[in-house]
Amino acid sequence: MIHVTDLEYRYPKAADSAVRGISFAVREGEIFGFLGPSGAGKSTTQNIVIGLLQGYRGSAQVMGKEISSISRNFYEEVGVGFELPNLFSKFTALENLQFFASLYRKKTLDPMMLLERLGLKEDAHMVTAAYSKGMKTRLNFCRALIHDPKLLFLDEPTTGLDPVNAHTVREIIRELKEQGKTIFLTTHSMLTADALCDRVAFILDGRIPLIDTPRTLKIQRGKQTVHVEYREGGILRRREFPLKELSADPSFLNLLTMHEIETIHTQEATLEDVFLSVTGRTLA
Amino acid sequence: MSIQRFIRLLRQDISFELRHGMYTVYAVVCLCYVLLLRTLPESVSGWVLVCILFTDPTVLGFFFIGGMILLERRQNTLAAVFCTPASVGEYLAAKCLSLSLLSLVTSVFIALAGYGTALNWAVFIPAVVLASVWCTLLSIPFAVQTGSLNEYFITAGGVLMVLCVPVVDFILEFGWAVSWIFPTQAVVLLLKGTVFTITPGELAYSIIYLAGAVLVSWRIAERAVERHIVRNAGGGYVA
Numbered sequence A: 001m002i003h004v005t006d007l008e009y010r011y012p013k014a015a016d017s018a019v020r021g022i023s024f025a026v027r028e029g030e031i032f033g034f035l036g037p038s039g040a041g042k043s044t045t046q047n048i049v050i051g052l053l054q055g056y057r058g059s060a061q062v063m064g065k066e067i068s069s070i071s072r073n074f075y076e077e078v079g080v081g082f083e084l085p086n087l088f089s090k091f092t093a094l095e096n097l098q099f100f101a102s103l104y105r106k107k108t109l110d111p112m113m114l115l116e117r118l119g120l121k122e123d124a125h126m127v128t129a130a131y132s133k134g135m136k137t138r139l140n141f142c143r144a145l146i147h148d149p150k151l152l153f154l155d156e157p158t159t160g161l162d163p164v165n166a167h168t169v170r171e172i173i174r175e176l177k178e179q180g181k182t183i184f185l186t187t188h189s190m191l192t193a194d195a196l197c198d199r200v201a202f203i204l205d206g207r208i209p210l211i212d213t214p215r216t217l218k219i220q221r222g223k224q225t226v227h228v229e230y231r232e233g234g235i236l237r238r239r240e241f242p243l244k245e246l247s248a249d250p251s252f253l254n255l256l257t258m259h260e261i262e263t264i265h266t267q268e269a270t271l272e273d274v275f276l277s278v279t280g281r282t283l284a
Numbered sequence B: 001m002s003i004q005r006f007i008r009l010l011r012q013d014i015s016f017e018l019r020h021g022m023y024t025v026y027a028v029v030c031l032c033y034v035l036l037l038r039t040l041p042e043s044v045s046g047w048v049l050v051c052i053l054f055t056d057p058t059v060l061g062f063f064f065i066g067g068m069i070l071l072e073r074r075q076n077t078l079a080a081v082f083c084t085p086a087s088v089g090e091y092l093a094a095k096c097l098s099l100s101l102l103s104l105v106t107s108v109f110i111a112l113a114g115y116g117t118a119l120n121w122a123v124f125i126p127a128v129v130l131a132s133v134w135c136t137l138l139s140i141p142f143a144v145q146t147g148s149l150n151e152y153f154i155t156a157g158g159v160l161m162v163l164c165v166p167v168v169d170f171i172l173e174f175g176w177a178v179s180w181i182f183p184t185q186a187v188v189l190l191l192k193g194t195v196f197t198i199t200p201g202e203l204a205y206s207i208i209y210l211a212g213a214v215l216v217s218w219r220i221a222e223r224a225v226e227r228h229i230v231r232n233a234g235g236g237y238v239a
């Protein structure tokens, strides 16, 4: 779906390149996470791949075409949800969606259905100037989906949302994947990335040092141990056991039968740990 | 270019102008113009009408396009528009037509209510439309890069002032040769032609020069939008 090779970009008048020779591929039907610290080059890369920034070096192909030579029709099948809401403030939510929908030639989705899905049905006729931050974020998400695109770029779709709405958004993203859509997800939320992405890329200073499935990354960087919390005479105690040959470890088996176990966890890293170690900052 | 999409953008621009109160403000301005024309003696009202008809499309283009684009930039809507099949050309065309239609309606109203029907309408209509489209396009490169409305008024307003040389020339009847360099001279000649007379030579000069000015400013406006709006559309970066 997306093939990026040796991509390099320098903003006009900037001393340094913002993107310094990155390569990655996003497969059709996959949710691809794009993670990295602020200023790493995520938005820059996304803006190149969606055809806004011209004058890059290297190659960026989307749906089989080099992005520098796309026509306006490219956007019939591409949806972009930017980080900041893009809404006409003196127009209602419904009017906003209807306007954007009318710019496509293809059949678009029912705006009311989308609004309902994101809990905005009651406020569909309210001007967006009166919307709260989270409501705007949700409406902006609807705007990116309104033309039912094959390829979606989402920048921070869950930031600033309450847990229920964030959950709905994640659920919808999962459904889109089930429908065969490809999703390029930029986020700072390791929880969202971990919950959704088939693969994630870490970008750092305009380079990509790591691309893999969240699972592999977490296992590779974790300790291979099991952490047990149990009660012994009313006192909470903790112990760690090597993961290898756990079933043959007598002290572990003994613990299981003799004590009241409260929690058992393997010590794989969280995606946040991976992020921190990639960016050179470890948890204190 | 898709006609359907263009019409949709045009409708959006008209409701946008309406909801941001631009028509209300301008209706008041128009009424003032009409009252002024009605109180003037007939000997000067023709001259004043030319001046008012000059300010109508030019000032309208200048103020309204500046206001609209700065509002659109603040509401961050342009990024979303340019991530749809809508093109910069369609966007510009909708802006130009929405403002020139408004300009046409208001100037016809001012002329009819303030002066009467004894005008050369065949010159009047292209004069107002061309002047309005040209001024709108001319203001766009300023509107897309200035940081605030004040900065816009200073930069684009400065240019507009300089372009008023032919108007001063017309009012004070200096007959300056330098006036002919400004496309505004063409506007003045055409408007003078609608109230008084115009020679075929002046008519040809005016139409050709204004049409050329529209084409050149279209290219410049298109590039300015590409450069300052489309390429910064992703946001996240505050200069």
Ligand SMILES: Nc1ncnc2c1ncn2[C@@H]1O[C@H](COP(=O)(O)OP(=O)(O)OP(=O)(O)O)[C@@H](O)[C@H]1O
Binding pocket: A011, A012, A014, A018, A036, A037, A038, A039, A040, A041, A042, A043, A044, A045, B232, B236, B237
């Ligand atoms: N329009 C611009 N002009 C000049 N430099 C820019 C521009 N936009 C971004 N940059 C620079 O390019 C680099 C990458 O920025 P980018 O916006 O891609 O970061 P990001 O990874 O999206 O960060 P964040 O997580 O904060 O959104 C930064 O050093 C930034 O200062």
Ligand SMILES: [Mg+2]
Binding pocket: A042, A043, A044, B235, B236
């Ligand atoms: Mg960013």
